[in-house]
Amino acid sequence: MKKGLYIILLVIFASCTSEEQGYEPTELPLEIPEVFSTYLIPPVIPTDNPQTVEGVALGKKLFFDRILSADGTQSCATCHAPQKAFADNLTTSIGIDGISGTRNSMPLFNLAWNYGDRFNWDGSALSLEQQAEEPVENPIELHSNWDEVITRLQNHPEYPQLFQSAFNTTTITKELTTKAIAQFERTLISANSKFDRYTLGQTSLTPQELNGLDIFLREDKGDCFHCHGNPNNPLWTNNDFHNNGLDVTFTDLGLGTITGDPNDNGKFRSPSLRNLAYTAPYMHDGRFATLDEVINHYSEGLQNSPTIDPLMKQIAQGGVQLTTQEKADLKAFLLTLSDPSFLNNPDFQN
Amino acid sequence: MKKILLLCLTIITFSCDNDTNGNGLRNITVDFKFTHTWDGMVINDSNLTTTTVTNDNGETMTMARLRYLISRIELINANGNSYTFNGYKFTDLSDITTYDFSTNNTIIPSGTYTIKFIWGFNEEDNIDGAYPDLNSASWNWPEMLGGGYHFLQLDGMYNVDSSPSPYNFHNGTARVSTNPNVFEQNFAVIELSEEIVLSGNASIEIVMNIAEFFKNPNTWDLNVLDTPLMPNYNAQKMMQQNVQTVFSLGAVSQ
Numbered sequence: 001m002k003k004g005l006y007i008i009l010l011v012i013f014a015s016c017t018s019e020e021q022g023y024e025p026t027e028l029p030l031e032i033p034e035v036f037s038t039y040l041i042p043p044v045i046p047t048d049n050p051q052t053v054e055g056v057a058l059g060k061k062l063f064f065d066r067i068l069s070a071d072g073t074q075s076c077a078t079c080h081a082p083q084k085a086f087a088d089n090l091t092t093s094i095g096i097d098g099i100s101g102t103r104n105s106m107p108l109f110n111l112a113w114n115y116g117d118r119f120n121w122d123g124s125a126l127s128l129e130q131q132a133e134e135p136v137e138n139p140i141e142l143h144s145n146w147d148e149v150i151t152r153l154q155n156h157p158e159y160p161q162l163f164q165s166a167f168n169t170t171t172i173t174k175e176l177t178t179k180a181i182a183q184f185e186r187t188l189i190s191a192n193s194k195f196d197r198y199t200l201g202q203t204s205l206t207p208q209e210l211n212g213l214d215i216f217l218r219e220d221k222g223d224c225f226h227c228h229g230n231p232n233n234p235l236w237t238n239n240d241f242h243n244n245g246l247d248v249t250f251t252d253l254g255l256g257t258i259t260g261d262p263n264d265n266g267k268f269r270s271p272s273l274r275n276l277a278y279t280a281p282y283m284h285d286g287r288f289a290t291l292d293e294v295i296n297h298y299s300e301g302l303q304n305s306p307t308i309d310p311l312m313k314q315i316a317q318g319g320v321q322l323t324t325q326e327k328a329d330l331k332a333f334l335l336t337l338s339d340p341s342f343l344n345n346p347d348f349q350n
Numbered sequence: 351m352k353k354i355l356l357l358c359l360t361i362i363t364f365s366c367d368n369d370t371n372g373n374g375l376r377n378i379t380v381d382f383k384f385t386h387t388w389d390g391m392v393i394n395d396s397n398l399t400t401t402t403v404t405n406d407n408g409e410t411m412t413m414a415r416l417r418y419l420i421s422r423i424e425l426i427n428a429n430g431n432s433y434t435f436n437g438y439k440f441t442d443l444s445d446i447t448t449y450d451f452s453t454n455n456t457i458i459p460s461g462t463y464t465i466k467f468i469w470g471f472n473e474e475d476n477i478d479g480a481y482p483d484l485n486s487a488s489w490n491w492p493e494m495l496g497g498g499y500h501f502l503q504l505d506g507m508y509n510v511d512s513s514p515s516p517y518n519f520h521n522g523t524a525r526v527s528t529n530p531n532v533f534e535q536n537f538a539v540i541e542l543s544e545e546i547v548l549s550g551n552a553s554i555e556i557v558m559n560i561a562e563f564f565k566n567p568n569t570w571d572l573n574v575l576d577t578p579l580m581p582n583y584n585a586q587k588m589m590q591q592n593v594q595t596v597f598s599l600g601a602v603s604q
Contacts, residue, residue, distance in 0.1 A: 043481045091492035115486060216494040219518070226503075230490050232479035238488045263399050310414050310505040310516035313577040 030112060031193030035199050035234045043112030049129060049179045051186060054165040059184030062177060063161065065349040067152050069096050069134050070144040076135070076181065079105040082348050085275035086188060093285035095140040095153035102252060104286035105269060107279045109190040109342060113319070115238045117213070121268045121284040122254045123241060129184055132178035146174045153177065164190035190274055191234065199231060200267050205336060212333025215326050219313075222298070222320060222330055226311050227270045236274050236337055241267040242309040245302035245319075246283060254284065256307075266307050277338040291334065295327045375459035378604075380552045385600060386416075389561045395446045402510060405564040409497045409572045411517075413506040415508035416443040416560065419489070419499060420540070421463065421471050423451065425463040425548075433458045438471070440484060458507065462547050465554070469538035469593045470501030476537070489595065496523030496533035497578055502589070504563070508572040518577040521593070522587035534583075536590050542570055555600030562596040563589065 028051045030043055045051060062068065066075045079093040080086040086108035093105045103121050111119070125131035135141040136149055153159045154173045160170040167176050178309055197203040205213070215222040217230060226245075229236035241255045243266040250256075256265035268284045282288040288297065299322040302308075304315050314320050322330065342348075384392045388403045393413075404410050420437035471478070475487045478497035479485060491498050502521035506513040526532040546554065564570040568588045579585040 039479060039482060039485045041486045122380050214494065217491075217494060219520075219580040223578070225490075225492065226488070229488060230492070232485045232490045237488075238424075308516075310507055310518060310577075313516050313518055315516060 015213075016347065025054040025143040025166055025168070027051070028053045028056055029121065030186060030189065033189060033196070034290070035191050035196045036110075036113065036189075039232050039234060040113060041159045044115060044117055044174060045112060046129070049182060051183050052166060054162070055167070055180050055183040056187055058159075058162045058166040059180035059182065061182050062181050067156070068144060068149055069142040070148070070208070071096050072119065074142055076132075077350065079135075079141075080108050082345075082350075083278070083343050085109060085190070085278040085343065086348075087279045089280060089315075091281050093141070095138070096143050096150045097140070101140045103284055104281060105122070107275060108185055109188045109274065110187040110235055110272065111237050113186065116239050118269070119239075122258050124258050128182040129175075130179045132181040133174065149177070150174060188342075188348060190339045193274060193337050194240065195231075195333075195336040196234065196339070199234065207334070208329050208332045209336050210333075211326075212329040212331065215330045216333055221326065223311065223313065223323065224273075224298075224330075227309075228273050235272060237270045237272040239269060241269055243267045243305065243307045244298075245304070245308055245312045245315060246297075248303045248305055250305070252285065263307060266305055267309075273334055274337045275339055275342065276334055278343065291331055292327070295322070295330055298322075299327060357571050363484075375461060376550065377457050378460050378548055378551050379456045380425065380458065380548065380554060381450060381456060382439075383553055383555045383600075384439070384449050384558065385555055386443060386450065386560060389559060391529045393443065393560060394449075395444050398443050399429070402472065403561065405561065406569050407564065407571050409508045410511045411508045411572070413443075413504065413511050413560075414522055415506075416489075416501070416504045417441065417489070418502045418558075419470055419484070421468045421475055423467040424465070425458060425546075426466055427459075427461045427463050432466075433463075438475070438481075440487065440489065442487075458548070460549050460598040462497045462545050464545055465599065469540055469590075470536070471499060472537050473535045476535070491522040491580075493532065495525050496531075498523055499546070501537065502563075502593075504560070508576065515572075516577055517572050518579060519589070520580050521586060521589040522580065524583050524590075525581055526583055534587075536586050538590050538593050540594065540597050542597065542599045546602050548604060549601075550604045552602055552604035554602050557598050557600040558596055559598065560596070563592050566592060566603070569593055 030051060032043070063076045066072045068075060074096050079088045079341045081088055087105045090105070092100045092103055094100050106121060111128055118183065119125040119128060119131040136144050136146060150172055163172050164170045165175060166180055194203060198205050216224045227238055227240065229238065229241055233294045241264065247266065253265045256262060256269040276291055280289060280291070282294050298319050300319040301313055302315050302319045308315055346350060369589050375450050393401060398413055398416060402410055402412055417440070421437060423435045423439070425433045436455050439451045441448045476498035478493060479490070486500050487501050489498050500520060500522045502519065504519040506517060508517050509515055522536060524534045524536040525533050568591060
């Protein structure tokens with residue numbers, strides 16, 4: 001009888017202990033839009049950084065907090081503003097010291113569907129967590145250093161408790177900080193454009209927009225779809241790296257800088273065509289101010305070079321030679337990929 | 351002691367049952383290993399984009415990307431019994447992890463077999479937008495060309511020793527005409543006639559000779575047919591003919 005009582009007490013004690021010691025943050029699976037769940041494989045969520053309510057909240061606070069910069073003047077959101085589809089409207093972004101970088105700010109959305117898990121224009125970051133590391137110490141971006149950032153966060157009146165909630169520890173590290181930011185960034189999902197609603201049968205496209213889609217998909221016209229998705233790939237990018245004929249010689253080697261392979265020189269990641277209306281200027285160096293300039297580039301402005309992508313099929317003619325009407329139609333279609341609800345999503349505001 | 355002996359015999363009996371089928375043949379598992387060559391020279395992720403080759407028509411060529419789709423892999427025994435393996439195989443030569451194929455229903459009886467598979471998707475399987483993994487790989491074939499999926503994407507440059515020009519050797523459904531759109535299924539049934547005797551778990555190598563796309567029965571002149579080829583009915587049918595000699599049986603290990 002005594003032994004039985006002892007066992008029962010032991011079980012109760014063990015249960016209580018495990019509850020107290022086994023705090024787990026609240027799971028927060030990504031809300032996957034219908035156009036993605038229907039057509040795409042699941043998003044990439046690292047097993048060592050699951051989405052949680054507390055992690056996302058912490059990541060959001062960090063994303064908008066200027067505490068990450070050396071002088072407290074800039075945050076991630078400075079160059080990745082919600083109203084600009086998490087890009088900025090500068091040719092190349094300007095850091096805390098007023099120095100322009102060499103790259104145009106990439107918009108941030110649908111990042112969990114980047115299956116290759118290579119980020120930045122040149123693919124230098126091999127995960128979203130790794131991507132979040134670099135700007136903090138980059139001398140032409142936040143120009144801080146992680147030791148100082150961690151000290152500031154550790155001494156902050158709120159952050160230690162927020163890290164406790166998110167990661168079950170008050171000891172703040174670079175790794176946990178970037179994990180939280182990555183969790184927030186993965187929630188930035190855009191899938192409510194006019195074209196998404198057309199796909200779901202909720203609206204129709206105008207004849208001009210449909211003509212534009214036809215040009216987009218025709219190999220003998222725009223042939224945009226080999227790199228920029230299609231109605232069955234609503235990411236509107238393949239997230240792969242291409243030399244799209246910008247230059248004869250390269251001042252920025254792009255992917256080639258990262259791999260060291262001369263065959264990769266001049267290659268940059270294909271950006272999504274979603275939300276183009278909000279993300280001008282365009283290309284890795286922001287050289288094109290308008291969407292019309294981009295279309296003109298592919299139509300008659302291609303420059304040949306040794307690593308030109310063979311998908312730039314009419315390189316000898318300078319491009320795919322669209323008529324004025326075809327360009328207008330293509331632009332009309334591209335603008336159906338705009339998702340204004342993404343800009344105004346209250347979950348994504350500071 | 352008797353009980354232990356009985357138990358041992360029972361275990362042995364059940365073990366035998368797991369390895370044999372009703373005909374006394376062993377149940378074996380097979381998987382497939384796809385390798386790629388240009389007339390015997392191995393092409394893989396490490397040399398795909400750096401190798402210069404010469405096609406049968408004499409053009410020097412490089413390859414920037416090579417991806418392809420096959421489906422309905424079958425092993426057929428002498429009695430005509432067919433064992434079809436679930437799923438399809440999408441291979442990207444830049445990604446070595448896509449070279450092998452195994453599925454969850456690869457247990458077959460030991461015996462003598464030949465291999466058969468579909469180049470691309472047949473009409474029943476080639477459903478527009480139906481396969482999320484292929485959509486995610488941007489493998490779709492545009493609706494105005496019949497929809498469904500690419501069977502092949504081979505991009506590169508030709509005449510690289512003189513005046514390099516792009517080629518886009520893409521294969522899929524053939525469009526016969528427009529207004530109204532008439533499409534023709536363009537898959538190919540690949541049958542490798544060489545017999546394979548399978549007595550134990552096996553790994554079967556299937557070799558793709560990329561050069562054959564440009565060789566048999568149509569000698570391909572890239573100067574005439576380089577790009578765009580997707581809407582070109584004759585080019586699409588020539589590819590369908592040429593793929594017949596692209597694959598061959600390689601090593602079988604068991």
